[in-house]
Amino acid sequence: xxKSLIVDGAYxxxxxxxxxxxxxxxxxxxxxxxxxYKKYFDIFMIILIFISVAILITEVKSKLSGSLLFxxxxxxxxVFFTEYILRLWVNSSLSKIIIDQxxxxxxxxxxxxxxxxxxxxxxxxxxxxxxxxxMVDLLAILPFFHQLRLLRIFILFxxxxxxxxxxxxxxxxxxVTAKKFEFLTLFIFASIIIFxxxxxxxxxxxxxxxxxxxxxxxxxxxxxxxxxxxxxxxxTPVTQEGQVVAxxxxxxxxxxxxxxxxxxxxxxTEKLDEIKDLKLIDNISKMKEFYLxxxxxxLSKEVATRLIKNNKVIIIEENPIKAEQAKQDGFVSVxxxxxxxxxxxxxxxxxxxxxxSILCLSHSDVENVYTALTVRxxxxxxxxxxxxxxxxxxxxxxxxxxxxxxxxKEIIGIVAKEFVAQPVAFEAIHALRSNNSNIDINEILITExxxxxxxxxxxxxxxxxxxxxLGIYKNSKKMFFFNPMDSTVLxxxxxxxxxxxxxFIKEFTxxxxxxxx
Amino acid sequence: MSEENALIFGDNDYTAEINKNISKYYNNVHIxxxxxxxxxxxxxxxxxxxxxxxxxxxxKECSAFCILEDIAQNIFLTIxxxxxxxxxxxxxxAQDKETEDKLNLAGASRILPATQTTANVIVDMLxxxxxxxxxxxxxxxxxxxxxxxxxxxxxxxxxxxxPSDIEWSRDHGVLVISVVHEDGSKDFIYSSKSKHHPxxxxxxxxxxxxxxxxxxxxxxxxxxxxx
Numbered sequence: 001x002x003k004s005l006i007v008d009g010a011y012x013x014x015x016x017x018x019x020x021x022x023x024x025x026x027x028x029x030x031x032x033x034x035x036x037y038k039k040y041f042d043i044f045m046i047i048l049i050f051i052s053v054a055i056l057i058t059e060v061k062s063k064l065s066g067s068l069l070f071x072x073x074x075x076x077x078x079v080f081f082t083e084y085i086l087r088l089w090v091n092s093s094l095s096k097i098i099i100d101q102x103x104x105x106x107x108x109x110x111x112x113x114x115x116x117x118x119x120x121x122x123x124x125x126x127x128x129x130x131x132x133x134x135m136v137d138l139l140a141i142l143p144f145f146h147q148l149r150l151l152r153i154f155i156l157f158x159x160x161x162x163x164x165x166x167x168x169x170x171x172x173x174x175x176v177t178a179k180k181f182e183f184l185t186l187f188i189f190a191s192i193i194i195f196x197x198x199x200x201x202x203x204x205x206x207x208x209x210x211x212x213x214x215x216x217x218x219x220x221x222x223x224x225x226x227x228x229x230x231x232x233x234x235x236t237p238v239t240q241e242g243q244v245v246a247x248x249x250x251x252x253x254x255x256x257x258x259x260x261x262x263x264x265x266x267x268x269t270e271k272l273d274e275i276k277d278l279k280l281i282d283n284i285s286k287m288k289e290f291y292l293x294x295x296x297x298x299l300s301k302e303v304a305t306r307l308i309k310n311n312k313v314i315i316i317e318e319n320p321i322k323a324e325q326a327k328q329d330g331f332v333s334v335x336x337x338x339x340x341x342x343x344x345x346x347x348x349x350x351x352x353x354x355x356x357s358i359l360c361l362s363h364s365d366v367e368n369v370y371t372a373l374t375v376r377x378x379x380x381x382x383x384x385x386x387x388x389x390x391x392x393x394x395x396x397x398x399x400x401x402x403x404x405x406x407x408x409k410e411i412i413g414i415v416a417k418e419f420v421a422q423p424v425a426f427e428a429i430h431a432l433r434s435n436n437s438n439i440d441i442n443e444i445l446i447t448e449x450x451x452x453x454x455x456x457x458x459x460x461x462x463x464x465x466x467x468x469x470l471g472i473y474k475n476s477k478k479m480f481f482f483n484p485m486d487s488t489v490l491x492x493x494x495x496x497x498x499x500x501x502x503x504f505i506k507e508f509t510x511x512x513x514x515x516x517x
Numbered sequence: 518m519s520e521e522n523a524l525i526f527g528d529n530d531y532t533a534e535i536n537k538n539i540s541k542y543y544n545n546v547h548i549x550x551x552x553x554x555x556x557x558x559x560x561x562x563x564x565x566x567x568x569x570x571x572x573x574x575x576x577k578e579c580s581a582f583c584i585l586e587d588i589a590q591n592i593f594l595t596i597x598x599x600x601x602x603x604x605x606x607x608x609x610x611a612q613d614k615e616t617e618d619k620l621n622l623a624g625a626s627r628i629l630p631a632t633q634t635t636a637n638v639i640v641d642m643l644x645x646x647x648x649x650x651x652x653x654x655x656x657x658x659x660x661x662x663x664x665x666x667x668x669x670x671x672x673x674x675x676x677x678x679x680p681s682d683i684e685w686s687r688d689h690g691v692l693v694i695s696v697v698h699e700d701g702s703k704d705f706i707y708s709s710k711s712k713h714h715p716x717x718x719x720x721x722x723x724x725x726x727x728x729x730x731x732x733x734x735x736x737x738x739x740x741x742x743x744x
Contacts (some may be wrong), residue, residue, distance in 0.1 A: 010543050012651055019568075143659045174687065211563065262674075291643070298612065298613050299632050299635055299636055299639075302613075302632050302633055302635075302636030303636045303640060305636075305641050306636060306640040307635070307640055307643065307644075310644065311644075356643075357643055359639065385639065385642070385643070387635070390530075391530065404642060406635060406639055406642075408631055408632075408635045409530045409531050409533070409534045410534050411631075411635055411638055412531055412534060412610065412629050412631050412634065413531075413534030413535050413537055413538040414534065414656050415629055416534075416535045416539055416582070416608065416629055416633055417538035417539055417542070417654060419608065419627060419629070420539045420542045420543075420580070421542055422665065422666050422723075423627075423666075424666040424721050424723055425664045425665065425666045425723045428694050428695040429652070429664070429724040431695075432694070441645070441648050441652075442643050442645065442648065443646075443647045467687075468692055468694070470651070470692060470725065471651070473651070480647075480650070480651050480654075480660075482662055482692075482725070482727070483686045483691075483692060483726070494645045497647060497648055497651060499694060
């Protein structure tokens with residue numbers, strides 16, 4: 001009966017939307033670095049930690065008000081305790097363990113083994129409780145028992161809690177962890193030296209009345225101070241034998257220090273690129289509305305240079321030399337294969353929501369087709385533009401789902417024709433496109449706000465701003481109307497195509513937002 | 518066109534597209550391939566001997582297109598042609614800005630900047646899709662709209678008027694984008710400079726309009742330019 005109730009309860013919790021939603025929310029806020037609101041929680045906890053430590057320091061020499069002590073002892077501790085319990089809760093799912101066990105037993109035609117499920121639950125929870133981070137969390141709550149004066153020192157464990165909330169500390173610990181074998185070797189070496197030298201100096205000095213080394217602790221303290229090359233000088237050997245020991249300890253100390261320094265430097269050097277990459281990926285995952293250029297060639301450089309003026313651009317290039325070149329050229333570049341789905345997963349790029357357009361600009365149609373297919377398999381809607389190198393591959397790019405194909409040779413053919421047929425017009429269009437003459441051609445979207453002020457072409461004050469209205473693109477009809485009549489009615493979604501001075505275009509665009517005078 | 522022959526040096530994908538687009542503006546288009554063996558028909562090498570070419574064509578009536586894909590060879594070809602024919606109209610293909618500068622130094626009359634033009638097209642397509650589509654249709658002749666340059670012969674219509682004061686669209690159904698003055702200076706129609714330049718005979722208008730309106734406008738001002 002009880003067993004059946006437990007299993008039913010587990011299924012209820014596992015399928016309850018509100019329960020799962022609440023648990024997911026707390027998991028995100030506590031553990032998920034990608035969750036946008038987690039940083040606010042982290043900042044809040046960091047502030048609490050610093051307040052707590054500041055109170056501890058102030059309390060040493062002055063008497064604090066009751067409310068402040070109450071805040072420190074109860075409020076902060078209760079917040080930390082709540083956090084501890086929530087972490088324990090979200091760390092693993094009890095209901096899932098019970099369901100797994102029940103289904104396992106049902107499959108074998110056995111009765112539900114409750115004790116096995118409970119054992120698993122205890123095992124999982126204890127594993128978390130005994131983890132370093134959870135231990136620190138627990139010790140940080142202990143100052144709650146303020147009456148025990150010794151326990152106040154545990155407030156310092158609250159500082160260790162910073163490990164949870166600051167990434168740079170996590171990075172440092174990951175760097176150190178990467179070299180744990182070397183550090184262990186160093187630790188064993190230093191321990192042996194300290195042990196041997198402590199015993200030696202004790203043997204040599206303890207019976208000498210003029211020596212400050214009386215106890216084994218004095219000897220141990222002296223060894224640590226000497227081997228670390230700090231050398232306070234408060235305890236020094238006075239016998240010749242003791243001094244010989246000191247010489248050896250000093251020489252060993254130089255070795256230990258040099259070894260430690262080189263270890264940390266090497267670990268950081270080795271991890272530097274990885275750390276930079278992680279930081280970059282973190283930044284990319286937070287970016288919105290960017291262009292993703294796949295492949296870094298001359299054309300990619302030119303396109304990125306132009307796009308970056310008003311947009312965010314990321315270059316993804318498989319070749320490390322080219323990816324590095326893109327970085328040196330001042331672009332955000334990542335060395336990943338654009339044709340692999342795992343690249344986008346590793347980079348935490350959500351193509352559907354983050355990417356404005358994908359530009360396949362590699363010098364190889366094979367790579368462009370491959371990349372387009374990969375992207376299309378992730379997102380059906382994202383706009384894909386690709387260059388075409390060999391004319392015969394146009395259909396393949398179309399099949400791969402490319403929305404716009406750019407064939408450079410065709411463009412050059414058109415440019416050659418314009419130049420041969422109408423050199424003056426060619427120059428004019430070239431100047432308009434290159435935007436070097438302060439004269440630009442632009443498109444302005446008609447919004448609800450614009451429409452409230454300007455309903456017809458005749459009402460537009462483009463002439464005041466010396467702007468040529470080339471025409472209107474009617475979105476409803478998907479047609480361009482050149483040189484529209486004064487009576488043409490504007491609609492939301494229409495685009496005005498205008499030519500004029502850059503500054504006047506800006507002023508004209510602003511004027512459309514204001515009420516007509 | 519004043520030139521009778523287009524001489525395209527280099528046979529590649531660019532050549533095919535250029536040939537397709539320019540052939541109607543020349544009496545003949547000749548394509549030459551790079552080959553050390555001069556006995557091969559329609560071939561050339563990068564040497565100094567261009568006598569065969571000058572014997573065959575009146576070089577003053579020709580336009581040369583240097584379309585070799587090897588950048589260094591294309592620059593060398595351009596400099597060789599300029600050295601042999603100082604007055605020849607040379608149009609050269611450039612892949613990037615650096616090549617463009619070198620080709621200018623080598624004596625090319627005009628440059629076809631491949632990468633830059635393509636980059637401009639891509640960026641315009643993304644930033645200004647409507648503008649790009651409209652211009653694309655005009656340039657590809659998929660639209661009834663045309664872009665034309667018209668030289669003013671009879672200035673009695675616009676005597677003393679400034680380009681920005683004329684109601685081009687209302688009165689003539691065309692939109693003038695820029696004006697090239699007789700002295701070679703260029704103004705966009707609504708730039709501040711155009712306020713100081715009244716319309717004169719010999720000015721060239723670059724305008725956009727429907728074919729019929731452009732023809733009527735031509736009749737009005739008696740142009741010699743061709744569409």
